[in-house]
Amino acid sequence: MRLILLGSGSTGNALYIEAGATRVLVDCGLSAKETATRMVEVGVDPTLLTAIVLTHEHSDHVKGTRVMSKNAQAPVFVSDATRNQCNFGRGNEGVVWGERIEASKPFQIGQLDFYPFTIPHDGADTVAFTVQSNGVKVGMATDLGYITRLVSDRLCDSDLIVMESNYDREMLKVGPYPWSVKQRIMSTTGHLSNDETARWIKEGFDGKAQYLVLAHLSRHCNHPELARLAALRALDVHGSLFFQNAENRLRIAPHDRPSEWFEL
Numbered sequence: 001m002r003l004i005l006l007g008s009g010s011t012g013n014a015l016y017i018e019a020g021a022t023r024v025l026v027d028c029g030l031s032a033k034e035t036a037t038r039m040v041e042v043g044v045d046p047t048l049l050t051a052i053v054l055t056h057e058h059s060d061h062v063k064g065t066r067v068m069s070k071n072a073q074a075p076v077f078v079s080d081a082t083r084n085q086c087n088f089g090r091g092n093e094g095v096v097w098g099e100r101i102e103a104s105k106p107f108q109i110g111q112l113d114f115y116p117f118t119i120p121h122d123g124a125d126t127v128a129f130t131v132q133s134n135g136v137k138v139g140m141a142t143d144l145g146y147i148t149r150l151v152s153d154r155l156c157d158s159d160l161i162v163m164e165s166n167y168d169r170e171m172l173k174v175g176p177y178p179w180s181v182k183q184r185i186m187s188t189t190g191h192l193s194n195d196e197t198a199r200w201i202k203e204g205f206d207g208k209a210q211y212l213v214l215a216h217l218s219r220h221c222n223h224p225e226l227a228r229l230a231a232l233r234a235l236d237v238h239g240s241l242f243f244q245n246a247e248n249r250l251r252i253a254p255h256d257r258p259s260e261w262f263e264l
């Protein structure tokens with residue numbers, strides 16, 4: 001299995017994951033043109049996409065869905081509630097629909113097994129996933145207001161975890177957003193602060209993942225170094241044997257370009 005984040009954050013989220021001939025995009029929040037450009041840039045043929053899986057309807061997760069689905073004839077896997085909220089443009093003309101997602105009901109796409117679960121966010125029916133193939137497990141959780149017990153439990157035993165670390169509390173307070181937007185981000189159905197992610201690292205993370213990738217960082221209210229430091233400090237609390245070589249195993253997903261490839 002290998003995966004790469006093509007983009008991460010409010011400018012557009014898309015995670016490409018592949019096992020054998022199965023090639024899936026989890027979220028498609030860049031324009032279709034930009035998604036295809038970045039796929040080609042990292043050596044993947046955008047026309048060979050097997051499917052698109054959506055976590056929720058916010059535009060930074062669905063923007064390129066219609067055109068990508070149409071061009072690659074790739075079915076879109078989405079929950080009913082999310083689908084009802086989605087307007088992909090042109091009345092969703094040309095979208096190929098796949099299976100309906102239901103939280104806590106596993107589904108399979110080729111060689112990838114998806115396990116969706118509910119997370120607290122202000123979408124109609126926001127889900128996160130763990131994905132398994134050939135004994136390898138990847139967990140991904142972005143766009144959530146806080147880390148529930150369910151999230152911690154589902155992410156256990158993952159070989160790689162993509163976890164949101166959206167904002168620094170102090171930077172958000174003085175940041176450029178109107179108060180209502182700040183309140184939304186900070187709420188229990190908004191996004192994760194570096195502190196909340198650190199709390200999970202201290203209390204919920206099992207330390208087993210080969211890589212911990214911090215994602216969906218705010219451009220205005222966070223800095224990669226702040227997110228990294230908060231996570232490293234939290235890892236430190238466990239002692240040096242818990243997540244050895246943490247400096248190297250902790251990665252930050254860039255928002256404006258693809259991350260590195262992760263091969264598992």
Ligand SMILES: [Zn+2]
Nearest residue numbers: 009058060143
């Ligand atoms: Zn988002």
Ligand SMILES: [Zn+2]
Nearest residue numbers: 056058121143
């Ligand atoms: Zn969202």
